Amino acid sequence: MKIEIPAIEGGTPVRDTFLSFHQALLGEEEEASVIQTLRSGWLTTGPKTKQFEAEFARYANAEHAVAVNSCTAALHLSLIAAEIGEGDEVITTPMTFCATANVIVQVRATPVFVDVDPVTLNIDVNKIEEKITLKTKAIMPVHYAGCPCEMDAILEIARKHNLLVIEDAAHATETEYHGKKVGSIGDMTAFSFYATKNLTTAEGGMLTTNSKELEERVRIFALHGMSKDAWKRYSPEGYQHYQVLYPGYKYNMADIQASLGLCQLAKIEGFLKVRQKYVAAYDNAFKDMDAIIRIGRIPDIKHAEHLYVIMVKTEMLNASRDMILSCLQKENIGVSVHFQSLHLQPYYRQQFGFSEGAFPVTEYAGERILSLPLYPGLKEQDVDDVIKAVRKVVGYYRQ
Ligand SMILES: Cc1ncc(COP(=O)(O)O)c(C=O)c1O
Incomplete structure (x- = not known):
């Protein structure tokens, strides 16, 4: 087979x-x-937001949905609503976006990391119980890339130790676990509608719960801790005063965002079908490559296919993952990394004393994973180009 020269080495992209x-x-x-x-004439939280909440709750099979301005806000509010704070511990993983752990720190609780499973990069459920202490208040699993965590095991551990389950479903709007929709499983679930997510409102998020009490607390804290939001205050029934019940936050979603969200929600399953087709093409193209591991391909679940993540076995290559990233960019293919090990970021190292070796599976993956383009606007030719570029670059550096 002819070995092609990567663009970074002077070849043609x-x-x-x-x-x-x-x-x-x-x-x-x-x-x-x-x-x-x-x-x-109504731009901020109002009728469109209410409609989006109702339609999203139906989609997620949840009793309540509160629209907010990011998933980060939804995660933060979930901790506030659960009264998690100083001296408490929340279990999550270091294979996530910084927001997951940052919000735990922001409420003055301590993030307690558990290493991930090498197949899915989701929390390793066999390692959760050893991290539970009298201070543990919640488990915050992250459905990495759209693949559901082992929720049966997580719920059982949570029940046994009287812990809340707060799911980071930033990647998992369409995800189902054993026939159950993410959003209907744990105590609270946070979704992201950021610009790159499967459903976007530019910036935005949603919190779902089956608890009326938690929903009410989240709703009040999402808008300054006020008893009534503006839409209700200015209702045709006459002016109503609000009361400030807590020093809350300014996390509400605007109707402009919700009007985008309603359209995107109507298209979400159609978009997923297109991504599933591209995932099958990628899987098929890389299955004979021994230096590439495909992440999160497990049976009997509905994967949201938010990210297509591969792990390059750098020990079999004459190149680091970062070199492969640079090569793919030079081939004119946009790539990304989800994620580098969070515990090795400067703040987490300094504040919690983490260093290399603390979470070996996360660290191994954190230096080898990369995400390839996966979105419904891709053309089949684009997907072919990505495949060609990955095969060319990884093939070239294969020892
Ligand atoms: C796993 C995870 N959690 C939380 C977030 C935060 O989402 P948002 O940008 O909507 O606050 C992200 C964002 O990419 C994420 O990937």
């Missing part, structure tokens, strides 16, 4: 033009919906 790592797919429906909201 696979593509002439750069393929973005992600691009949101917004259509005429989104444009019309946003314009309708702009012309309605």
Whole structure:
């Protein structure tokens, strides 16, 4: 087989033009919906947000949904609503975006990391119980890339030790675990509608719960701790005063965002079908490559296919993961990393004394994983180009 020279070494790139790592797919429906909201005279939290909450709750099979301005806000509010604070511990993993652990620190609790499973990069349920202490208040599993965590085991541990389960479902809007929709499983679940997510409102998030009490607390804390939001205060029934019940936050979603979200929610399963087709193409193209491990391919679940993550076995290559990333960029393929080990970031090292060796599976993956483009706006030719570039670059550096 002819070995092609990567563009970084002077060869010709696979593509002439750069393929973005992600691009949101917004259509005429989104444009019309946003314009309708702009012309309605009500821009911030109002009827569109209420409708989006109701439709999202139905989609997630949850009793309540509270729309907020990010998943980070939803995670933060979940801890506040659960009265988790100083002296408490929350269990999560270091294979996540910083927001998951940052919010734990922000409420003055301590993030307690548990290493991940090498197949899914989700929390290793066999290692949770050894980290539980009298201070542990909650488990915060992250459904990495859209693959569900082992929720049966997590719920059993939580029940046994009287802990809350707060799910970080930033990647997992469509995910199902053993036929159960993520959003209907734990005590509270936080979703992200950030620009690169499967459903986007530019910035945005949602918290779902089956507890009326938690929903009410989250709703009040999401808007300054006030007893009534503006939409209700200015209702046709006459002016109503609000009361400040807590020093709350400013985390509410605007109707402009919700009008995007409603359109995107209607398209979400169609978008997923397109991504599933591209995932099958990637899986098929890389299955004979011994230096590539495909992450999160497990049976009997519904994967949201938010990210297509591969792990390059750098011990079999004459290149580091970062070199492979640079090569792919030079081939005009946008790539990303989800994630580097969070416990080795400067703040977490300094504050909690973490160093190399603390979480070996996370660290091994953190230096080898990379994410390839996966979104419904990709053309089949784009996917072929990504495949060609990965095979070319990894093939070239294979020892
Ligand atoms: C695992 C995870 N959790 C939380 C977040 C935070 O989401 P947001 O940007 O909506 O606050 C992200 C964002 O990418 C994420 O990947």
